[in-house]
Amino acid sequence: MKLASLRSGRDGELIVVSRDLSRAVKAAPIASTMQQVLDNWGIVEPRLQRLYAELNAGECDGQFTLDVEVLSAPLPRSYQYLDGAAYLSHIRRNRAARGEPLPDDLLDKPLVYQGISHGFLGWNEDVALPSEDLGIDFEAEIAAITGDVPMGVSAEAACEHIRLFVLLNDVSLRSVIPGELRRTFGFLIGKPASSMGPIAVTPDELGQLWVGCLVGGTMQCWVRGEQVGRIETGIDTPFHYGHLIAYAAQTRAFEPGTIVGLGTVSNEDESAGCGCIGEIRALETLNHGKITTPLLRFGERIKIEHIDRNGQTVFGCIDQRFVRMAPLQA
Known part of the structure; x- marks a missing residue:
């Protein structure tokens, strides 16, 4: 459906x-x-x-x-938005480029943060921000929307509580995030409101793309009109949606409408490209010793679309421009 x-x-x-x-x-x-x-x-x-x-x-x-x-976001307001970093190549490249070690327990439990759960932008709405100096980036993801989830659910049982999937642009501010993380208290202003693709899809509708509690298919990403990613979404992660749900549900129950993202899609094969500019810049640092791709400026666009094995869109696309926010009224 x-x-x-x-x-x-x-x-x-x-x-x-x-x-x-x-x-x-x-x-x-x-x-x-x-x-x-x-x-x-x-x-x-x-x-x-x-x-x-x-x-x-x-x-x-x-x-x-x-x-x-x-069309607006399918679920403009949610009771909870949890987002992960489950694709290992994304984590490794970004941390290596910053000279940071990987967590010792990286393969034991997923990395998850809690983001803004209200005000999800529609697929074609402008993303308004106060300054280009914040280091504007997009992140291409597929997110699950759950029903009621009981506290203590297992990773295997958690998948049965997924009701829908949506395409997601998790907007990130690269100049802000490192300083926030150094304070050891997590993201806040470095993660503004995110955006959703126009169509929500039930797991049964995904057919053969829904395997092992992961969503297969190809995530296509464009920045400034240039394609930068053709990423297989159902591979290269040790964690599936059930793992992220169960991890958070250790000490909390979920209300219906909780959104759970698996994180920026990424493949070990560099030829697949990237699902965010941050990872492009990390690879430039690691492979060439310098960054050549700029972060987003006002007036520039990104596009994200996930396609099935027949080349058909699954969730519609996200096609957005980044703009300066209007001044506050006196």
């Missing part, structure tokens, strides 16, 4: 989207927002699946041509 949200208020208006992303139908009266679906999954999911089948068969009353331009 594929779901999305029309721009409406703070939480959007839920729609069901056809498999080929050409048509849609409003989900009311089954559910009016994505959060309502997640809160009542056992009741509303079968009804939404029936509506999805009718839509794909062309037998659905009220269907309309889908205009992705009017």
